[in-house]
Amino acid sequence: MSHPNRERADRILDAAGELLLRMGYRKVAVDDIARAVGIGKGTVYLHWRNKELLFQALMMRESADLTDEILGRIRADPAMILPHRMISASFLVTHRRPLVMAMLRGNADMFGSLGDLALRKQQDALRAQFEEAMLRRGLIRSDVPNLTYALNAATLGFYLGDTLSDEFDGIPLEEKATVLAHLIRTAFEPAGEPDPAAVADVAAELGSALEELVSGYRQGIYAHDPIRAPG
Known part of the structure; x- marks a missing residue:
């Protein structure tokens, strides 16, 4: 059932x-938002007590939608969880979401003091779980020094590189994703074909962790959902 207040x-x-x-x-300002929707400012405050909570809900919704997209791909093909596929798919999905890109790049003008640390903490915890599961099942190399840092630095360069220079603006996004996949595959994954049983295991484990994350986000978005409200 669609909830009119949700809509x-x-x-x-x-x-x-x-x-x-x-x-x-x-x-x-909240005024601007109310005007754009064609409702009174008071109606906006029925949903979120202040501007910061409203924008946190917005980022939660963005993160939930993005995570759902990745989940759909894992369900369609468990091998999606291999680091080179997961990281390059996330790169593409994220680039199609301007708000998430702005959040990632820490655009201060865009977000003010809205660091939304809770979101980041959850994502860091999830990444740690993902790496641990990969190591446990031999889907990622165990001989890379400072693995978390290395993976993070290698990936982040693809997100931030074009903010530092316009030298590579001509390279299409799809091609950048292919380069990223190649880098992760060759630098971080063991040679040879991955064990299908290990892939299925990690896909199941990561899939349920992502589902949990999404349902937490979805609840958080509408945390102040008014049951009966004028407007």
């Missing part, structure tokens, strides 16, 4: 996202 909450978040990209966090 309104989603309309508020849609408007907030568009305004955020256009104006940046500091300049967007």
Whole structure:
């Protein structure tokens, strides 16, 4: 059943996202968001007590949608969880979400003080679990020094590289993702074909961790869902 208040909450978040990209966090007022949706400011506050909570809900929704997309791919093909496939798929999916890209690049003007640390903490915990499962099942090399740092640095360069220089602007996104997959495959994964049983195991473990993450996000988005509200 579709909840009318949910629909309104989603309309508020849609408007907030568009305004955020256009104006940046500091300049967007709750008034602007209400006006864009065609409701009173008080109605926005029925859903979220303040601007910061509203924008946290927006980022949770973005993260939930992105994670759902990755989950769908893992369900369709468990080998999606191999680091080179997972990391390059996330790279592509993330680039199609301007809000997530802005959050990743830590665009201060865009987000103000909205570090949304809870989201980051959850994602870090998930990444640690992912790496641990990969190591346990031999899907990632155990001889890479400082593995977490190495993986993070290698991946982040693909997200931030074009903010530092326009030298590689001409390379299509798909091609960048292919380069990223190649780098991760050759630098971080053991040679040879991965064991299908190990792949299935990690896909099941990671899949349920991601499902849990998404359902937590989805609850958080509408945490202040008003049951009966005028508007």
